[in-house]
Amino acid sequence: MAPNKYKTAVLIGAGNLAFHLGQALFAKGIKIMQVFSRTETSAKPLADILNATFTTNLDNIIPDADYYIICVKDDAITEVVKAMPAVSGIVMHTSGSIEISVLQKFAKAAVFYPLQTFSKSKANVDFELVPICIEANSSETLTELKKLASLISSNVQEADSAQRKTIHLAAVFACNFSNHLFSISADLLAEQNLDFSLLLPLIEETFSKIKKVSPAEAQTGPAKRKDFITINKQLELLKDQPELANIYSMFSEGILKKQK
């Protein structure tokens, strides 16, 4: 542990999440000691912002920080863990789909999973409302992790690895797949020289509803109304686009089935 009263952290990774999380923690008084990334090009700019040193070699990682925050892609976590020295601070990864057991070589292992998407183009992410799902290999570590997460978010929740995997899966359905539906809509409209912005008020209303009632209650549309005439007409419009027709049928059946 650092002798000072402020807590210290090392960021492993310099991508979107490290960029935003590093700044949010820095702003709350966590001293970012060091940023690791495989290339200087990515490590140095973030280190400079955070007033930290940087390294491109995991052997050179500062050994006595309070927190080691692994913000690398899921498929790089195992490799990073293997290359890291056996530090005594809390080592946490930030992934929705990776079990805490991947960190078993460390005495204090944890998961710090912020449920949000990040892009560097967005200047500042306000973590205040971002749910942060935490897990730890001991109650002491969990308590300390809760303190860390509560510095930046008012929505800190415990979630074990099984729950976290489900949260990540649910997020893929609710966000990534919804966005793909928006993308399909944009393509359909473009074929008729219409702009996607036409749909924004309707999408806004769709989103506004699920803040008040459950998605099942908020469901509308031809399938919900059992309006088979419209369903068949819309399938006819998609006759040259079998993949879209397939999605249309599956979703309409799914919505019909939910009502039973």
Added chain:
Amino acid sequence: MAPNKYKTAVLIGAGNLAFHLGQALFAKGIKIMQVFSRTETSAKPLADILNATFTTNLDNIIPDADYYIICVKDDAITEVVKAMPAVSGIVMHTSGSIEISVLQKFAKAAVFYPLQTFSKSKANVDFELVPICIEANSSETLTELKKLASLISSNVQEADSAQRKTIHLAAVFACNFSNHLFSISADLLAEQNLDFSLLLPLIEETFSKIKKVSPAEAQTGPAKRKDFITINKQLELLKDQPELANIYSMFSEGILKKQK
């Protein structure tokens, strides 16, 4: 035409759309003369709100209104048109998927399609930002319709029947099907005793992005990152839910394909 300077309208139907559209037009000085619905139970309350008379018989419809606004379900439009007397005012339907030609018995035929979902539980719908897609069988009628729509919305767009059908189809993908994805997410979370509200900040961010960049540019997630390890893990989580696994595969393939 009514001799007075104010324009007059008859509402055919007393459902959610008639309820909100009637009030919005009434508030802008359109005199709602009459509300038709098949039952007094549905016709009278709306007529009372709008200071209008009501009828449950299409034979008794006031013959000299400026506008006849058909707000019935798609599959009832043909029947209503057949039963209506051949009035001289503008007769418009409000459906996304029905051609204007269904109104050919009327001299002045039009479509007035507000691109929004409506529920009676919502007290007041602000039409100001709701896109209203209009079509008419003559340029004079189109001009008059544009005036009518512009009373309540600043987003009035001409769209022919082919375009309108595509808009409706795109809205089903972007809104009704997205909502079904939210519903699937809520079910997945409930299986792990987790609440859907956990996802709201992430959904809000997803929606916020597409106001700034195209949905294709806004796409994130395992498929976008070509993170096949996560894709396979998530499919494994869905091994007992083949319908969801099917959606997962189709959407992941769709997102991968879009990048090529």
